[in-house]
Amino acid sequence: NNYITGYNQPANKPIQVILADNPVCQEAGNQQSDYCKASQSNNVSFSIPQINCSSCSHGKEPSPACHCVYPVTGILTFRSPSFSGFSNNTNFITLQKNLSDLFKDPRYQMESVAIRNIRETAPDHHLLIDLLVFPLGKESFDEMGMDRVITAFSTHTFDPPDIFGPYIFKADPYIPFSRGSASSNTGIIIGAVVGAAVLLLLLTIAGIYALWQKKRAERATGRNNPFAKWNKSKSSLDAPQLMGAKAFTLEELKKCTENFSEANAVGGGGYGQVYKGILPSGQLIAIKRAQQGSSQGELEFKTEIELL
Numbered sequence: 001n002n003y004i005t006g007y008n009q010p011a012n013k014p015i016q017v018i019l020a021d022n023p024v025c026q027e028a029g030n031q032q033s034d035y036c037k038a039s040q041s042n043n044v045s046f047s048i049p050q051i052n053c054s055s056c057s058h059g060k061e062p063s064p065a066c067h068c069v070y071p072v073t074g075i076l077t078f079r080s081p082s083f084s085g086f087s088n089n090t091n092f093i094t095l096q097k098n099l100s101d102l103f104k105d106p107r108y109q110m111e112s113v114a115i116r117n118i119r120e121t122a123p124d125h126h127l128l129i130d131l132l133v134f135p136l137g138k139e140s141f142d143e144m145g146m147d148r149v150i151t152a153f154s155t156h157t158f159d160p161p162d163i164f165g166p167y168i169f170k171a172d173p174y175i176p177f178s179r180g181s182a183s184s185n186t187g188i189i190i191g192a193v194v195g196a197a198v199l200l201l202l203l204t205i206a207g208i209y210a211l212w213q214k215k216r217a218e219r220a221t222g223r224n225n226p227f228a229k230w231n232k233s234k235s236s237l238d239a240p241q242l243m244g245a246k247a248f249t250l251e252e253l254k255k256c257t258e259n260f261s262e263a264n265a266v267g268g269g270g271y272g273q274v275y276k277g278i279l280p281s282g283q284l285i286a287i288k289r290a291q292q293g294s295s296q297g298e299l300e301f302k303t304e305i306e307l308l
Contacts, residue, residue, distance in 0.1 A: 009035060059175040063134035064112045070140040071132040072149045074171035076115075078127040078164045092118065094161050095129075102158050103133060109145045111136040127164065140176040253277065253287055260289060271301055 004022040017035045019025055025036035056068035063069055096115050103110040110133055117130040133149050135141045141149065152158050153169035160167060248256075256277030257264045264276045272291030278284055290301070 007035060009033070060139075061132060061134075064114060067111070067134070069111075069135055069138075070174070070176050071114075071134045072141060072146055072171065072174060073130070073132050074150075074153075074169055076129045076131050076153075076167055076169050078129070078160070078167045079124075080165040081125075081127040082163045082165070091161065091163055092129075095164060098160060099131070099133075099158065102152060103149070108133075108148055108152070109136050109138075109141060110134065110149070131169070141174070143177065146174055146177070253289075256285065257287055269304065271304065 001021045002019075004019055004024050007017070007019055007024050009017075018037070019035045020037065022036075024030055025033070030036055053062035053066035056062055059070060060068040061071050061073075063071070092115065096113060099113040099115070102108075103113055112134050114132040114134070115129050116132070117128075119128050120126065121128060135145065150169070150171050153167075153171075254260065256279060257275040260273070260275055265273050266276050266286065267274045269288070272289050275287045275289060276284065277287045288304075
């Protein structure tokens with residue numbers, strides 16, 4: 001659709017020129033030239049021959065042998081193919097054969113290989129081919145088998161015909177593992193929630209147990225310490241609250257000691273005299289009577305009582 005009036009086709013040059021609807025294509029002898037054809041599509045209609053197979057369930061593909069399986073799929077991108085290879089199916093048959101020969105190795109667990117949907121990108125003229133590698137004797141590849149297939153391309157173990165040039169392979173997510181991942185993620189989330197709940201429960205039980213042990217220890221300390229209830233902070237005159245000890249009134253003690261008679265005095269200390277006394281039961285006891293004006297402090301008094 002321009003105004004090109006003349007063109008000389010270079011010999012043996014892998015280039016493509018379309019001059020349809022230009023004046024040069026209206027001249028006699030040029031109308032049948034390749035460059036005057038309206039369409040020279042590089043999309044190649046080619047696929048491996050396959051018998052009519054019944055349709056497969058979602059995600060599965062029929063192999064060339066009509067087995068419904070999960071193939072490893074992806075796109076082979078050849079970055080600088082020769083243009084002469086686009087119109088020659090022999091090149092793609094050779095490519096498919098090279099792929100089949102590579103994957104015949106028992107390590108790959110492969111039944112067959114298929115290529116389809118061959119196309120060219122514009123403007124970089126990359127050649128894109130859909131690749132399908134079908135598992136042998138089972139519905140899907142295991143993880144190791146899938147990795148081997150993909151690694152064959154990432155490490156360039158696969159060597160295509162020279163006409164295709166360098167390539168890259170982009171694998172599609174593998175459906176069986178994608179579903180497994182979703183289930184696995186759900187399982188991980190459930191496991192994490194259950195684990196957190198169990199941990200919280202254990203921490204709560206541990207906290208309650210620790211608190212109970214603390215209170216138990218405090219009770220044991222109170223039982224074992226006769227001065228546990230003696231609050232010295234109130235007053236220096238505060239009487240000791242001795243646990244497990246019997247209390248006597250001053251009148252009772254006077255009777256026991258004959259009114260603290262000097263005849264019953266048996267010794268003295270920092271706080272005062274110690275007297276011999278006799279309880280109504282006949283039990284002999286020692287009675288310490290604090291002396292007014294003693295220079296001893298409350299701590300010393302407590303220590304002395306503790307020793308007694």
